[in-house]
Structures are given as structure tokens and as C-alpha cells.
Amino acid sequence: MRLMIDLATNRNDSQPWDDFDSRWYLAHNYENLRLDDREIIERVANFFAASGEQRCGIDVGSGTNLYPALAMLPSCRQITLVERSRSNVAWLMREIRQFAPSWDPFWGALVNADADRYKPVEPREALAARTEVLCGSIFELPRCEWEIGTMFFVAESITAEADEFERATQCFVRSLKPGAPFAAAFMRHSVGYQVNRLHFPAVAVDEGQVGECLDPVAYDVTVTMIPSGANPLRDGYDGMILATGYANGK
Numbered sequence: 001m002r003l004m005i006d007l008a009t010n011r012n013d014s015q016p017w018d019d020f021d022s023r024w025y026l027a028h029n030y031e032n033l034r035l036d037d038r039e040i041i042e043r044v045a046n047f048f049a050a051s052g053e054q055r056c057g058i059d060v061g062s063g064t065n066l067y068p069a070l071a072m073l074p075s076c077r078q079i080t081l082v083e084r085s086r087s088n089v090a091w092l093m094r095e096i097r098q099f100a101p102s103w104d105p106f107w108g109a110l111v112n113a114d115a116d117r118y119k120p121v122e123p124r125e126a127l128a129a130r131t132e133v134l135c136g137s138i139f140e141l142p143r144c145e146w147e148i149g150t151m152f153f154v155a156e157s158i159t160a161e162a163d164e165f166e167r168a169t170q171c172f173v174r175s176l177k178p179g180a181p182f183a184a185a186f187m188r189h190s191v192g193y194q195v196n197r198l199h200f201p202a203v204a205v206d207e208g209q210v211g212e213c214l215d216p217v218a219y220d221v222t223v224t225m226i227p228s229g230a231n232p233l234r235d236g237y238d239g240m241i242l243a244t245g246y247a248n249g250k
């Protein structure tokens with residue numbers, strides 16, 4: 001009985017997502033542009049450079065992070081943000097209408113990385129006009145629907161169960177049409193994280209596990225370790241992992 005309860009509390013369904021403190025998470029993670037996020041932004045901007053425009057994009061588990069959607073803006077006529085937590089959905093619905101000045105350095109980093117694609121876009125207008133927010137689960141995404149995608153710090157940070165990490169990653173990639181480019185970021189070796197007074201579980205993944213899990217569903221995958229230097233965001237992890245590649249439709 002005890003074992004069954006312990007297993008249940010580690011799983012995605014058992015976490016208090018609706019009590020996720022959006023403001024606290026935003027202030028802790030995205031008040032300032034960190035060096036590791038800047039490096040990820042530059043790599044993602046360069047990777048998406050060949051993706052053209054007018055695509056339908058998806059960002060899954062957006063939380064209070066707008067930079068994955070901002071990175072897709074030049075490529076997209078429409079972007080869907082899928083998020084399970086009602087508090088984060090409410091935050092996203094407000095924020096996309098007119099995003100706060102704190103996101104300007106993130107947009108600036110994208111412009112620095114690829115001025116030809118990002119500079120012509122008016123990001124506040126474009127985000128408000130092209131983005132919709134849906135309350136939903138990564139595990140229930142339709143297959144082969146979107147043409148470009150991002151998933152940042154989600155699959156490994158919504159459960160402590162390795163099988164759910166794998167399934168979430170693969171559900172994300174399978175939601176993309178064959179040939180669609182994607183960028184996914186993961187906390188490396190995370191033991192879970194605090195959002196104000198609540199603790200959320202994680203699966204401690206490394207570059208090898210990320211690559212293995214993407215292998216059946218993607219091709220041309222590049223997995224890169226992004227060091228967090230002397231100033232990690234929180235205890236209990238040792239860097240970030242960025243994976244880019246293309247959905248294979250399987």
C-alpha cells in the first residue's frame with residue numbers, strides 16, 4: 001500500500017499544477033536574461049533560421065516562459081501554447097496580449113542572433129495576433145498537427161517517472177508533422193524543484209537519455225549541454241540540455 005502511494009505521488013497526474021505560483025516562477029526564472037538562456041536563445045534562433053515562414057507552431061508546457069514562442073514568431077502565422085496548469089493558462093492569456101518590458105532583452109537576444117528574421121517583426125503585435133492558449137496535456141496532443149515546435153523544461157520536470165518523461169517527449173515530437181523542426185530544452189540531472197512553497201518532481205536526465213528518447217521519433221538530432229556556470233538557477237541540477245531535430249512522423 002505504502003509503495004503504491006509513493007509511486008502515485010511521483011506521477012504527472014498527482015501534482016498540484018493548478019496551484020503553480022506563476023508570479024513566483026516568473027520572478028525566479030525570467031526576471032533577468034541569464035547567460036544559459038541567452039546561449040539557448042542564440043542556438044534556437046540559428047536552428048530555426050532555415051524554417052521559412054507561415055508555419056503553425058506549438059509550444060508545450062509554456063508555464064510563464066514566452067521566449068520559445070518569441071523564437072518561433074518569424075516562422076509562424078499561428079502559435080498554440082498548450083499548458084496544463086490553470087494558473088499558468090490565466091497568466092499566458094493576459095501576457096500574450098501585451099507582454100511586459102522584462103521580455104525585451106529576450107527579444108533583443110533573438111534580434112542579435114538573426115537580425116534579418118527577427119528585426120522586421122513587431123513582437124508585441126505579432127504575439128498578440130498569432131498566439132492562442134489552450135488548457136491541455138502533453139499526453140493528449142493530437143498527432144502530426146503542427147509544423148514547428150518547442151518544449152522547454154517540461155518532459156523531465158512534470159514527473160519523477162522515467163516512462164512519463166519518455167512518453168511526454170515523444171508525444172511532443174509526434175504532435176509535429178513529418179519534417180517539422182523542433183527545439184526542446186531539459187534541466188540536466190534535476191532532482192526536482194521548488195515553486196514558492198510547493199515542490200515539483202523531476203527525472204534526472206543526461207544528454208544520452210535525451211538522445212535515446214528522441215531517436216525513435218526524430219532525425220538529424222543534435223543534443224548539446226549548456227553549462228549554467230557559477231550561478232545555477234536552483235540547487236540540484238548541473239546545467240541545461242538543448243535538443244534540436246526534425247520529427248520523423250513515426
Ligand SMILES: C[S@@+](CC[C@H](N)C(=O)[O-])C[C@H]1O[C@@H](n2cnc3c(N)ncnc32)[C@H](O)[C@@H]1O
Nearest residue numbers: 061062063065083084085137138152153157158
Ligand atoms: C518546469 S515548468 C516549465 C515552464 C516553461 N516551459 C519554462 O521554460 O520555464 C513545467 C510546465 O509544464 C506544465 N505541465 C505540467 N504537466 C503538464 C502536462 N501534462 N501537459 C502540459 N503541460 C504540463 C506545468 O504547468 C509547467 O508550466
